[in-house]
Amino acid sequence: MKILVTGGTGYIGSHTVVELMQNGxxxxxxxxxxxxxxxxVDAIEKIVGRRPEFESFDLTCRKKTSDFFDRHTDIQGVxxxxxxxxxxxxxxxxxxxxRNNVISLINIIDExxxxxxxxxxxxxxxxxxxxxDPEFLPIPEHAPIKKAESPYxxxxxxAESIIADTIKAEDKIxxxxxxxxxxxxAHESAMIGELPNGVPNNxxxxxxxxxxxxxxxxxxxxxxxxxxxxxxIRDYIHIMDLAKAHVAAIRRMTDGRMKKNFEIFNIGTGTxxxxxxxxxxxxxxxxxxxxxxIAPRREGDTIKVWADPSFSNRELGWKAxxxxxxxxxxxxxWEQAYRKGETLFE
Ligand code: UFG
Numbered sequence: 001m002k003i004l005v006t007g008g009t010g011y012i013g014s015h016t017v018v019e020l021m022q023n024g025x026x027x028x029x030x031x032x033x034x035x036x037x038x039x040x041v042d043a044i045e046k047i048v049g050r051r052p053e054f055e056s057f058d059l060t061c062r063k064k065t066s067d068f069f070d071r072h073t074d075i076q077g078v079x080x081x082x083x084x085x086x087x088x089x090x091x092x093x094x095x096x097x098x099r100n101n102v103i104s105l106i107n108i109i110d111e112x113x114x115x116x117x118x119x120x121x122x123x124x125x126x127x128x129x130x131x132x133d134p135e136f137l138p139i140p141e142h143a144p145i146k147k148a149e150s151p152y153x154x155x156x157x158x159a160e161s162i163i164a165d166t167i168k169a170e171d172k173i174x175x176x177x178x179x180x181x182x183x184x185x186a187h188e189s190a191m192i193g194e195l196p197n198g199v200p201n202n203x204x205x206x207x208x209x210x211x212x213x214x215x216x217x218x219x220x221x222x223x224x225x226x227x228x229x230x231x232x233i234r235d236y237i238h239i240m241d242l243a244k245a246h247v248a249a250i251r252r253m254t255d256g257r258m259k260k261n262f263e264i265f266n267i268g269t270g271t272x273x274x275x276x277x278x279x280x281x282x283x284x285x286x287x288x289x290x291x292x293x294i295a296p297r298r299e300g301d302t303i304k305v306w307a308d309p310s311f312s313n314r315e316l317g318w319k320a321x322x323x324x325x326x327x328x329x330x331x332x333x334w335e336q337a338y339r340k341g342e343t344l345f346e
Contacts, residue, residue: 002026002074003250004117006059006108007081008052009033009040011194012123012180012242015187016079019243021048025250028053028072031082034100035197039344043191046344059104069111077119077250080108083155086201087127087300090152101155102162109166112173119253121246124160124177126235126268127153131302138272138308141179141264149300160264167262174261176249181235181268181307183242185327186334191343193334194239203278204236204327208335211288218290220275222297227304231275235268235306238322238330242267248318259315268307269320278328285329 003020007013008029013036017027021044029041029052038056045051057064059082069075083101084090090097105122112120130146130153132139148154163175184204186193199215200206210218223230245267252258273281283290313319337343 001076001254002028002072004028004030004072004075004078005081006030006078006104007083009036009038009054010081012183012239013081014040014044014192015239015243016081016246017044017052018047018187018192019240019247020250021050021052023247028055028075030055030057030059030068032056032058034084036195037345039346040192043344047187047189047191059107060100062107065107065111069115073115075115075117077121077253078108078112078117079121079123079246079250080105081123083123085152087150087152088201090150094151097151097155102158105159105162109163109173113170116172118172118174119250120163120173120175121249121253122159122163122175122177124179124264125153125156126179126181126266126305126307128157128160128179129305132305137304138270138306139266140308141266141311164262171261174253174258175263176253176258177262177264178245178249178267179264180242181237181266181305183239184236185238185240185322185330187240188330190330190333190337193331193338195338195345203275204331207279207282207290208331210292211282211286211290211332212335212339214339216291218279218292219295220279220292221295221301223294225303227274229274229276232301233272233274233304233306235270235272236278236324236327237267237269237320238327241269241320241322245312245316245318248316252316265312265316266307266309267312268309270307270309272304272306273324277324281324282328282332285325286332
């Protein structure tokens with residue numbers, strides 16, 4: 001069975017392609033390489049022993065998207081990752097986000113419909129929940145959607161609505177939106193991992209780059225939040241557990257196990273960890289003393305959010321298996337391999 005993975009050379013995409021191929025799926029990747037490298041395709045081949053097909057073009061181009069689907073008539077499902085994802089940048093350049101994230105989705109659904117491709121898995125985010133009210137922690141899928149704090153977050157909400165409305169209007173397409181919590185870590189081979197462009201926004205790559213000496217010091221954004229140690233709490237999830245959730249979602253669709261034509265699942269571990277918990281785990285698994293300081297709060301940060309994954313566990317038959325130490329250990333292994341030139345990436 002062949003799956004189109006858009007954004008398949010990116011962080012979550014590349015790990016998911018590995019997991020799909022190791023589970024017997026064929027994969028064709030489409031990626032415009034805005035924020036990733038084609039070397040990911042070589043790395044995937046090295047891990048899996050089989051090469052995914054790969055085409056590089058911009059999915060906001062309707063003609064190119066349509067030509068692609070005309071040439072690939074054997075696609076049976078689409079996992080759509082390709083999107084811009086930097087929260088801060090989206091505030092400064094909203095149209096870049098709306099244009100890319102929304103138009104590519106519309107083009108893909110249009111072509112799926114035209115070519116009778118039924119199955120769509122969409123890459124959504126727990127950002128749609130904003131800061132949940134206390135009665136919704138851990139947060140279930142039916143918790144209210146809060147007004148998005150950034151254009152990036154808004155594109156995820158809009159995308160979920162576009163999928164829901166289209167599926168309501170035509171019963172040819174089925175969709176699953178996976179709302180990811182905080183993906184971190186890397187494939188155990190350290191051949192693929194997270195490769196942020198420039199200065200990382202996210203905690204884990206900032207930690208590993210600081211430990212490696214690329215950044216002088218990690219700033220912990222605020223320790224005066226109403227949490228046990230004062231730092232914000234997130235549901236960090238190992239990237240390979242997240243990758244497996246996509247295989248489970250595709251199987252649920254193709255095995256005819258969906259209960260509605262559009263389903264939404266939280267993809268988290270169900271456990272929240274603070275920024276200091278992550279730092280402590282990192283120091284333990286790496287043996288490196290991390291240089292960090294407490295800094296002012298970062299604007300727009302959620303105080304605490306973690307998933308209620310019980311619906312995913314039950315319905316998808318999927319459960320996160322790796323713990324925080326596995327996450328920090330694999331992230332560090334990847335950072336070192338990359339910096340020592342042991343990977344295929346530039
Ligand atoms: N943090 C620091 N210092 C840093 C970077 C992060 O203290 O240098 C803290 C943040 O303040 C936050 C925690 O680490 O408390 C996690 O921050 P990340 O930026 O790694 O993750 P976020 O939860 O803020 O953002 C992530 C994704 C977004 C998504 C959001 C949904 O990056 O794409 O989850 O909640 F929208």
